[in-house]
Amino acid sequence: MVYRCEDVRKYTDREGEKSLEKVVKICHVLADKKSFGGIQKHVFSLAEIQLEMGDTVSILLNTELVKSCPSSITPKVCGLNRSRFNPFLWLELLKALSALDPDIIHLHGRKVGYIFNFIKHFIKQPIVVTVHNTRKPVIKNEQFVFICVSKLAQTTSALKNSTIIYNAIDAPDSLWSELARERGAPFLNEGNPILYSCGRFVKAKGFDLLVDALADIPQARLWLVGEGEEWKKIHDQVVRLGLENRVWMPGHLDADHTVGLMALADLFVISSRREGGPFTLSEALRSHCPVVASPVGFVPEFLSTEQIFESIDVQSMKLKLRSILSDLVNYRASFEPIFKRADNELDLGVMAKKVKAVYESTM
Secondary structure, X not given: OOOOOOOEEEEEOOOOOEEEEEOOEEEEEEOOOOOOOHHHHHHHHHHHHHHHOOOEEEEXXXXXXXXXXXXXXXXXXXXXXXXXXXXXXXXXXXXXXXXXXXXXXXXXXXXXXXXXXXXXXXXXXXXXXXXXXXXXXXXXXXXXXXXXXXXXXXXXXXXXXXXXXXXXXXXXXXXXXXXXXXXXXXXXXXXXXEEEEEOOOOHHHOHHHHHHHHOOOOOOEEEEEOOOOOHHHHHHHHHXXXXXXXXXXXXXXXXXXXXXXXXXXXXXXXXXXXXXXXXXXXXXXXXXXXXXXXXXXXXXXXXXXXXXXXXXXXXXXXXXXXXXXXXXXXXXXXXXXXXXXXXXXXXXXXHHHHHHHHHHHHO
């Protein structure tokens, strides 16, 4: 294996084993979304552990995401909110990459894939592209090496030779759930099953479907956490259906609080119409919270048909939720082997090593 970089040093990895590794200068380029969602969370988590593992990491992103960037990483701001056809954006990116001189460029989001397809002839470094969702076929280019976050993303993008690497997370701290309890989440100790869903309030998340389904399941309570353009619409829907006393919508909560609630809920619900990871599946399974989900992202690779909505509509959700809530004890028991698998395969360190292997294959 031949590496572009010279620096070699020892570091202690997450398992405590000493190893010699080539230090790789990595530059992530993040899509232009202004809000903080699963892709952004994935990139920042990956960048942090890559830094921890001894590599040099930078991130090119737009101004709106700077406040969410980890303090350990200095972001490089680019006008990625401009049109992909804007030649001034192309020049800005090329100038930034020339100054950073990375060994490898890692793109996230379809827009940056399109942009780099225009400027690839001016770039000498290997380019890795992570495909996070399934909405459109990606531009295929022999200069690009692809990672897909699920088999579904791989299939719909027609990238047979890509590498599948699931979105993963660090193991949640056990203190997070206790802190979440102390902060006073409603419905605890009332004897009613608590459903939980979280994320950006956009149509793709299907929160409107979940609320409609909940209306006909009177014993259930729902925590619906997050913010976004559809928050008011969903809140109005809750009021219109008379569910104010059964649905908690606190808006944005910090990451530790959001994940900590998973260990307190009886069931995590992914009602998405479409989804990339979904990142929340990794968080729920690693929090050992049972899940029921739409057949999106890598859900079918971890959950059985009994744990997946038959279709993405209110009636299917209603029927599945009623069935699960009729025997929550056995439903939870069915997740024990899934929790064990998630602890092994959805670990951030494991994910980072797989990504590093893809980098090495290009260098």
